[in-house]
Amino acid sequence: MVAEHNPQEIEKKWQQRWAEDKLYQVTEESTKPKWYALTMFPYTSGDLHIGHWYAMAPSDVYARFKRMQGYNVLHPMGFDAFGLPAENAAIKHGIHPFTWTMQNIDNMRRQLKSLGAIYDWDREVITCQPEYYKWTQWLFLKLYQAGLAYRGKASVNWCPRCQTVLANEQVVTGGFCERCEAAVISRDLEQWFFHITKYADELMEHDGIDWPERIKTMQKNWVGKSIGTDISFALDYPGVEEKEIRVFTTRPDTIFGVTFMVLAPEHPLVAKLTSPEKRAEVEDYIAQVRQRSDIERQSTEKEKEGVFIGTYAVNRLNGESVPIWIADYVLMSYGTGAVMAVPAHDERDFAFAKKYDLLIKVVIAPPGWRGGELETAYIEPGTMVNSGQFDGLPSEQGMEAVSDFLEEKGWGKRAITYRLRDWLISRQRYWGAPIPIIYCSHCGIVPVPEQDLPVLLPENAEFKPTGESPLKYCDEFVNTTCPQCSSPAKRETDTMDTFMCSSWYFLRYASPLYDAAPFAPGKAKYWLPVDLYTGGAEHAVMHLFYARFFIKALRDMGLVDFDEPFTRLFNQGVIIVERQKMSKSRGNVITPDEYVSELGADAVRAYLMFIAPWEKGGEWDDSGISGISRWLNRVWSLVLEPYKVKPKAAEGKPGAEKAHRDLQRIAHQTIRKVTNDLEKLRFNTMIAALMEFTNYLAKTKENNGTVDNSAWKESIDTLLLLLAPTAPHLAEELWQRMGHEYSIHNQSWLRWDEELAKDEEFTLVVQVNGKLRDRITVPVSVTEAEARELALNRQRVKAHLEGKELLKTIYVPGRLVNFVVR
Numbered sequence: 001m002v003a004e005h006n007p008q009e010i011e012k013k014w015q016q017r018w019a020e021d022k023l024y025q026v027t028e029e030s031t032k033p034k035w036y037a038l039t040m041f042p043y044t045s046g047d048l049h050i051g052h053w054y055a056m057a058p059s060d061v062y063a064r065f066k067r068m069q070g071y072n073v074l075h076p077m078g079f080d081a082f083g084l085p086a087e088n089a090a091i092k093h094g095i096h097p098f099t100w101t102m103q104n105i106d107n108m109r110r111q112l113k114s115l116g117a118i119y120d121w122d123r124e125v126i127t128c129q130p131e132y133y134k135w136t137q138w139l140f141l142k143l144y145q146a147g148l149a150y151r152g153k154a155s156v157n158w159c160p161r162c163q164t165v166l167a168n169e170q171v172v173t174g175g176f177c178e179r180c181e182a183a184v185i186s187r188d189l190e191q192w193f194f195h196i197t198k199y200a201d202e203l204m205e206h207d208g209i210d211w212p213e214r215i216k217t218m219q220k221n222w223v224g225k226s227i228g229t230d231i232s233f234a235l236d237y238p239g240v241e242e243k244e245i246r247v248f249t250t251r252p253d254t255i256f257g258v259t260f261m262v263l264a265p266e267h268p269l270v271a272k273l274t275s276p277e278k279r280a281e282v283e284d285y286i287a288q289v290r291q292r293s294d295i296e297r298q299s300t301e302k303e304k305e306g307v308f309i310g311t312y313a314v315n316r317l318n319g320e321s322v323p324i325w326i327a328d329y330v331l332m333s334y335g336t337g338a339v340m341a342v343p344a345h346d347e348r349d350f351a352f353a354k355k356y357d358l359l360i361k362v363v364i365a366p367p368g369w370r371g372g373e374l375e376t377a378y379i380e381p382g383t384m385v386n387s388g389q390f391d392g393l394p395s396e397q398g399m400e401a402v403s404d405f406l407e408e409k410g411w412g413k414r415a416i417t418y419r420l421r422d423w424l425i426s427r428q429r430y431w432g433a434p435i436p437i438i439y440c441s442h443c444g445i446v447p448v449p450e451q452d453l454p455v456l457l458p459e460n461a462e463f464k465p466t467g468e469s470p471l472k473y474c475d476e477f478v479n480t481t482c483p484q485c486s487s488p489a490k491r492e493t494d495t496m497d498t499f500m501c502s503s504w505y506f507l508r509y510a511s512p513l514y515d516a517a518p519f520a521p522g523k524a525k526y527w528l529p530v531d532l533y534t535g536g537a538e539h540a541v542m543h544l545f546y547a548r549f550f551i552k553a554l555r556d557m558g559l560v561d562f563d564e565p566f567t568r569l570f571n572q573g574v575i576i577v578e579r580q581k582m583s584k585s586r587g588n589v590i591t592p593d594e595y596v597s598e599l600g601a602d603a604v605r606a607y608l609m610f611i612a613p614w615e616k617g618g619e620w621d622d623s624g625i626s627g628i629s630r631w632l633n634r635v636w637s638l639v640l641e642p643y644k645v646k647p648k649a650a651e652g653k654p655g656a657e658k659a660h661r662d663l664q665r666i667a668h669q670t671i672r673k674v675t676n677d678l679e680k681l682r683f684n685t686m687i688a689a690l691m692e693f694t695n696y697l698a699k700t701k702e703n704n705g706t707v708d709n710s711a712w713k714e715s716i717d718t719l720l721l722l723l724a725p726t727a728p729h730l731a732e733e734l735w736q737r738m739g740h741e742y743s744i745h746n747q748s749w750l751r752w753d754e755e756l757a758k759d760e761e762f763t764l765v766v767q768v769n770g771k772l773r774d775r776i777t778v779p780v781s782v783t784e785a786e787a788r789e790l791a792l793n794r795q796r797v798k799a800h801l802e803g804k805e806l807l808k809t810i811y812v813p814g815r816l817v818n819f820v821v822r
């Protein structure tokens with residue numbers, strides 16, 4: 001008897017050895033082709049739970065597979081360390097965010113090391129360290145020099161409890177803060193923006209990259225490009241200088257159906273146009289709207305409401321006066337801040353018109369329409385009616401004809417609008433990279449000179465939120481001298497959105513210690529773009545979008561020579577527990593540590609891959625991982641317990657030859673299956689194939705012992721090599737015990753021989769009542785049920801069975817199937 005498999009012992013031993021030998025250290029000096037496999041780096045929130053491992057274990061398996069395939073593989077790891085959660089947790093626990101974050105990193109790094117991945121820890125990046133954020137600031141300056149960073153006033157989503165600005169995506173349905181669930185309000189602040197809209201068109205396209213369709217669609221929708229027409233409505237009020245209101249529409253064919261217009265409550269014309277008798281009501285309404293966030297205002301669940309301001313604009317095409325309303329669902333930051341309302345052909349306008357009893361005028365005839373009232377808005381294309389000289393035109397032609405007419409008259413022009421806004425990067429919080437800008441009363445906005453970077457985040461600042469930037473109250477930080485004129489000046493006190501830190505970290509891994517730029521040009525050129533990027537689908541818009549913007553901006557500055565950061569993107573699914581998402585509040589968070597110490601990291605790795613297709617995710621189940629652990633233990637004894645050859649096999653008898661051929665075929669089929677599954681990231685079926693192969697070997701050993709020693713050893717080597725990416729520790733230990741050279745992880749991936757993998761075939765004779773009716777070529781592995789099914793589906797057999805009663809089926813394996821009928 002061999003000693004039992006003891007994962008705790010062998011896993012620690014090999015992790016230590018690999019680290020000492022720097023087995024997974026990567027350099028650019030290699031004749032092999034490069035492969036950059038990247039997993040989204042974790043946020044430093046505390047413990048890694050099993051969901052993190054679900055992101056990391058399969059991607060490590062894939063990286064190991066590429067490595068064995070002969071690639072020079074970079075598979076780095078680091079930590080996304082700035083941001084609100086760290087700051088909030090630090091406040092809650094009464095420790096400094098830096099201390100809290102670094103403690104978490106120590107723990108997370110320990111957990112990650114126990115996973116046994118091929119991370120080259122010499123390349124670790126931590127975004128809150130000055131050596132890193134120095135370059136985040138440098139990149140800000142580059143964007144500023146390129147005209148892509150600017151200062152502007154903006155209405156922002158403001159969480160009164162977190163005391164900070166929130167991105168639209170951080171405000172959840174109903175207008176609540178994603179983190180603390182307080183109601184979000186709107187507020188105006190002077191802040192920094194990145195001119196991401198400059199790249200709107202390019203960011204909508206995903207040419208030459210292999211990304212999931214749904215992520216591409218989400219990004220397209222986020223850009224929200226609309227092609228339409230700007231139209232001017234006439235104003236004529238004494239004392240009002242403006243003589244028009246401009247709107248944007250994608251449906252100029254409905255222009256004759258405009259029965260009112262709606263301005264954003266913040267629209268500068270509202271004050272001028274409100275009639276004296278409506279003033280009090282309008283002001284009340286505006287005051288209410290100020291308490292709401294943009295997200296809440298645009299919520300589709302909320303009933304639309306508004307106020308008539310007492311004046312009218314003129315639709316120049318038909319000379320009609322249309323009442324002007326204000327309503328919170330129209331945003332000033334969106335389009336022109338004014339919309340023309342066509343209730344007959346727009347759902348929102350229809351509901352609004354019904355609520356306030358406004359005119360609904362059909363101008364696009366639905367099919368079969370007889371001139372009656374509409375039950376609901378008709379939003380499809382149709383034929384123009386009640387539209388003067390345009391009557392009878394189909395919508396598509398109508399849009400062109402109306403636009404042509406407007407352009408001719410000078411009443412409008414074709415235009416394109418986007419839903420995408422510029423990226424607001426200012427945060428009024430402590431725990432982030434300071435924005436490297438100085439304000440001088442003589443020189444204005446002065447960028448911090450490159451040689452003065454990093455602008456260090458002062459450790460001693462009070463970081464509790466007050467609604468203003470905490471750095472404002474740190475005198476030694478704020479007060480400085482102007483780099484241009486040397487007079488006293490003040491520093492910018494906002495910090496940068498943490499999405500800025502994560503927009504370029506994949507570049508830093510190429511040369512993490514380089515101190516002349518964020519990345520060494522030659523090394524970045526060697527490693528990038530990332531060949532496979534894996535992570536959660538929740539990053540579809542912000543992170544993945546911003547990273548693409550960064551690369552395009554850097555490309556245009558001549559700093560990189562590629563267009564897209566991530567050539568292939570793959571989103572893994574989510575691990576659930578008892579049919580629920582893991583969360584601290586539910587108390588159902590699974591940490592890998594307890595399973596690693598009990599069953600070993602190899603078992604946890606293999607189980608995570610076996611649960612379900614990776615992109616789907618699945619349910620964690622303790623009995624499932626026990627099954628996987630038993631399988632690995634079986635591999636252990638299969639390899640180590642002595643193999644006894646039957647004399648017949650040793651003498652090379654005919655039966656032995658067949659047994660050898662069978663074993664060879666199964667081995668080559670397994671190599672083929674495992675390789676193809678790994679290429680496609682189908683880890684669950686890859687594990688199943690390895691289990692089947694293990695079973696086959698166990699049978700060969702227990703029942704037959706019919707292959708000779710060298711054939712047996714070769715099959716065991718095959719099993720270990722195929723298992724190496726999945727269970728790196730077990731495979732390494734057994735490889736050594738089989739007398740092979742260290743390390744299995746430096747071995748080449750196996751290739752299969754298509755000839756050897758081919759299923760053996762024979763001709764199956766099909767009879768009906770003993771008479772030959774057909775012949776079918778089938779694999780030798782065919783089962784009785786499969787043979788019967790195949791035979792029953794043949795035309796020539798069917799013809800002889802029609803209208804007859806099937807009494808019985810006689811099956812002679814390897815020869816024939818005979819249907820007895822009456």
Ligand SMILES: [Zn+2]
Nearest residue numbers: 159162177180
């Ligand atoms: Zn909040």
Ligand SMILES: [Zn+2]
Nearest residue numbers: 440443482485
């Ligand atoms: Zn100055």
